[in-house]
Amino acid sequence: MAEVAAPTPRLFVRKTSGLIRTIGIWGALAFGVHCISLSSSGIITFQWVPSLWPGASIIGILTVSALFCAMHAYTYSQIGAAAPRAGADYTLASRTLHPLLAFPASFALVLFSGLVAGSLIAWIPTVALPAFLQASGILYDQAWAVRFAEWSATPTGIVVIGTVGVLVTLFSLMFPTRTVVKVLGLGLILGLAAWAVILLSFATGSRDTFVANWNRFVPNGPFERVLPVARENGIEFTRGFGTTTLAGLIMGFWVFYGYYIPTFFAGEVKEAPRTLLWGAWGSLFTTWFVFALGAFLLLRHVPQDWIAAEGYLYTVGPERFDTFPFVTFYASMMQPNVLFFLIMAVGFIYTLINLAQTYFFYCSRIIFAWAFDRIVPERLAYVHPETGSPRVAVLLVAILAELGVLASAYYSVLFVQFNFVFYAAITMVVPIVAAIVYPYRKRELWEAGAGHVRSMIGGIPTMTLVGIGTLLFVLWLVASVFIYPAVGLGENVDTVLLTFGAIAAAGVVVFLVARWYRMSREGIDIMATFQEIPPA
């Protein structure tokens, strides 16, 4: 028998030290799922989305949305892979384009993310608590719960409960990151358990049970009257593939925003190209699957038009016609079981806090990136020596979140979030353009990049091609808030545009003041940090 030669060695390595930071795909997926949110996105998928697009398929909207978001996720994973460090989007854009474009965009994103964190916390007193308390009042005859639910949604209730929520989130982020991750991990289990109960209730129930229980628990909004009353109040059903596609094109960020969050702490992920992509796609697929399965099971019992009408009446219906368009109410009404009810309540409220935690977490990482570039005081990047928690940055985000709670109390929860989709999309334009031109402006770095960063299709970098598609998608999202007032700025166009202009201008001023200060006091030109250094 011929001797088989040993394989030729590919690399000789000597004994040296050195490692890289790592968050694996599972960690990235957990962050993504929490930032998408099994609770708030779960609720709007069955309430607000069908009521906005009566006649369009819920599963169709989710699918089209997820497909476009997957393209966006790809671009952001490449941004993180090309600049694997804290605040990767800001870092890549400031080095590839110009810091005077990148910093104001990043500044506006953090400011509005902080406000949105507050408005998401305000979901607890305005949506989550009333949904559960009213349901428990109705299902288990608890009058106090109904009274508390009514108070919770008043401005005073929102401010009190919202402030407690902000303080709880702030307090939780004072602990080491690994504790925060454990808290998030527990939230993922609780959130999935809540959805398991919902899916189980839908899977084991029947149409007759749904109708009978609905009429039993909601006598002032009977099942049969929902569609006629909605029609009387102006609902119009537009069916067809076109409507569903259009809705999907618009609702992506509303439902799935958050899957790309690990890009903001790309410096802490292992094998950035792979982890960021699969973490983002994984969280997108997980939430799509959970919501789509929920919709599929629910639609076996209830027509889609009815779900749309119930959601519609919640917003514009007559005062004496009771509405409960919450997926959690549908499930707890179909299977009135105290244990199931508690699992859903705990899971949904806990994951709303988790959602705020992810916003606090990513904002603090972006602030780190600014402090590293010495645009903001190093004090903002202070890390507690024992816990490793970024206390000053987190406190700053908490202040913004409290403002978000106040805005939600005295305007509406959606007021802040409406604006956020506009702000998030418009600030993304800068890093996405940076990603498109990166292979050309930073050729050497792009060629040295790992994995899918330097892949090409037909001789053109994939990063550029997908980036162009993503740019068109976010530009469409910006345009859609003007074209479709229901998901847009409504009557607040001038206010929102002025606010955005003022914040972007404030970002420019902060950058210029920082540059002037460092130059005059320290003899340092911070522009040096953005400069390319050619080899000698």
Added chain:
Amino acid sequence: MKRFFARRSDRPGAGWIRLLYTADLHGSNAAFRKLLSAAKLHRAQHVIIGGDLTGKAIVPIVKVDGRHEAWLFGNREEVETDAELRALREKIGTVGFYDHVCTPDEARALDADPQALHRLFVEKMNARLREWLDLAGEHLEPLGVPLWVIPGNDDDPSVDPVLEAAGYARMVDHRVVELDEHHELVSLGDTSMTPWACPRDYPEEHMYRVVGDLLSKVRDPDTAILNFHCPPRDTKIDQCPALNERLEIVHRGGQLVTTSAGSAAIREGIEQLQPLLSLHGHIHEARGSHQIGRTLALNPGSEYAEGILKAAIVNLEPRRVKGYLLISG
């Protein structure tokens, strides 16, 4: 706008100097050449390299049927012409590795003979280091910018004679030297133990002894600059992933567990002496700054494998750190 900022000079001059510090170049030709370029670009008056000069791996470029093939970062690279071969070798040098053109049998023989492999490493490392030192002389001498160098824990002892024999660079390991008329530079490449037991890893007892010995020679702590490869323990600039007994990275709940990898002796030394500035490398991912009393400690981090230079620009008055900036490019 440019004119407005130009009036506020960032040029070193009256009463202050500018240092350019880097560490952990690990053989990356691109990072080293960028360092020389950065010295000119940023008008540095002193360049300091804080250890870990040499690369970690040799990539065998194997001759097969008139072609050459190699594996770089898991990708198979195949070249045919001399020009392509030169480009491949350049690419390998950019990321800090060394190339070795050989036959499959030679590669297998090297794999089976650790001593021969070590000799090859020594030959490759020292050859590149000599090239770098010559290049530094060509670029920095006309600018009048001194280059201060020490080895790090990953550098084989064989590099010491190469550094000592350098024409322009000054090897200052285990020494206290005058940087200029105001500042002393105190340098040390030794580090506390790592899990890999590298050439200059030592137990803390050794670190306490050598650190104590060096710091006792400092004349004026208020103006002293430490150039210690290893960072002080329990700081932001010494955080790295924790490892288990199989040298695998520890995760809990999907999250990386970090630990301090700096030296307790260096931390105590800084706390007691309170020098003006303390410059460190070693932990590539722990880029940043940490204040220990009046002492500013910096670690510029390293991304040598991407051909990126990470460095610190520090403006120094005689008794005060005027300003600093971590740069990368």
